[in-house]
Amino acid sequence: MQEVYDFLKKSGTYYLATVDGDQPRVRPFGTIDMYDGKLFIQTGKKKDVAKQIEKNPKIEISACFENGWIRIEAIAVEGDLAAQEHMLEDYPNLKGMYTVGDGNTVVYWLKDATATINSFADAPKVIKF
Secondary structure, three states: OHHHHHHHHHHOOEEEEEEEOOEEEEEEEOOOEEEOOEEEEEEEOOOHHHHHHHHOOEEEEEEEEOOEEEEEEEEEEEOOHHHHHHHHHHOHHHHHOOOOOOOOEEEEEEEEEEEEEEEOOOOOEEEEO
16 A cells, blocks of 8 residues: 555646546546555545545546556545544645535545556556555
């Protein structure tokens, strides 16, 4: 999981895909946090992305960095207030929009995740967590 976290952190921006009815939706994200042995992402509950995850928690994440790319399949599971606090400490710039327990801040941990790291030089590396 550390390798997946490091890849996403270095890439800066990753793309999160959800399902909206029968339409895929993809948007850029930048928050990634490791807390309590889990990998977390963050958004606002009022956003369409959170509503889509609530209806169908299957997500995919994709990012590129240097000569490689990663794709992660996972189930997004809502985290607790301690995970929200940890995320906001790692991303203090979010504190202008979100606060712990405000009813809008939501963090999701990646359950049953399979990450595939690809490069142009090596065979794909699969990491399950």
